[in-house]
Amino acid sequence: MTGTMYGVGLGPGAPDLVTLRSARLIGAAQVIAYPTLAGAPSFARSIVADLIPPGATEIAIEIPMVRERGPAQAAYDAGAARIAEELAQGRDVVTLCEGDPFLYGSFMYLHARLAPRFRVEIVPGVTSMTAASAAARRPLAARDEVFTVLPAPLSDDALTAGIAGADSVAIMKLGRHLPKVRRVLDALGLTDRSIYVERATLGSETVCPLAEAPEKAPYFSMILVLKGNDPWL
Structure with a gap:
């Protein structure tokens, strides 16, 4: 055996x-x-x-x-x-x-x-994206909304297409790719709908609007792009 x-x-x-x-x-x-x-x-x-x-x-x-x-x-x-x-x-x-x-x-x-x-x-384990959503106190998706997960190392064009085609997005593996992701979100006019979450659930957890995020990000960080609102409000 x-x-x-x-x-x-x-x-x-x-x-x-x-x-x-x-x-x-x-x-x-x-x-x-x-x-x-x-x-x-x-x-x-x-x-x-x-x-x-x-x-x-x-x-x-x-x-x-x-x-x-x-x-x-x-x-x-x-x-x-x-x-x-x-x-x-x-x-x-x-x-x-x-x-x-x-x-x-x-x-x-x-x-x-x-x-x-x-x-x-x-x-299975609790995912970082659901932990980040809980830390930000914002739902990832409701009813018929499309939720997309994108790795930050993708190209500008791939990130742009993925973000444009979804109602909410989790962009993972930020690290050294944060400046590129900022650039893409700025071009799409979505910076004000983006939340930066770093080390969710840990003592050093950081949650803030993307515009207030640090210049450098660790690997254990992500950006939540939330275009929609709760349809019941």
């Missing part, structure tokens, strides 16, 4: 937004795997550090943050191989993932490598 790999969504960062199912699996885990930036502590692990059992085997998968895909592909190959060793010996592996495993989640790359050979279960 081989073990099961669990892809566990941890939510946007606040430990009390981890689901009961995720907490139960982590608390009983023999083996915990998680992504981390090379040479840095793992944000995913920090969210649930108090839940990890003493003596659990930990597999840290160091992901280089470079534009080329090759180094990250090699890191996921190596991480999947280490997880496969544990699964082959009959041990379950709980793999941590910030946010939701299948929404821009790092877990999907391990799933692609291991699901053909091993049993895998996925536990």
Whole structure:
């Protein structure tokens, strides 16, 4: 018998937004795997550090943050191989993932490598966009409104088309792309309908109109573009 790999969504960062199912699996885990930036502590692990059992085997998968895909592909190959060793010996592996495993989640790359050979279960997590919406106290979509999710690294033209075709938009992965996104929203006349949210649910959470946002943004930030209003008001 081989073990099961669990892809566990941890939510946007606040430990009390981890689901009961995720907490139960982590608390009983023999083996915990998680992504981390090379040479840095793992944000995913920090969210649930108090839940990890003493003596659990930990597999840290160091992901280089470079534009080329090759180094990250090699890191996921190596991480999947280490997880496969544990699964082959009959041990379950709980793999941590910030946010939701299948929404821009790092877990999907391990799933692609291991699901053909091993049993895998996925536990969804609270998404950063719903956390940002709650922090901003603004609904993302109502009734027949179209809600679109766009990654900030897209080109100006792709961002413009995606924003123009939706009633509300979450623009994720801002980081160094914030100036470009500002430029696109200015050109569309939507700056005054855009809300900047940084590190939603964490102690350093920032929520403000885009016009008042800082010049630089971390990776864990997004812009909500809300064109419509609640139709019942």
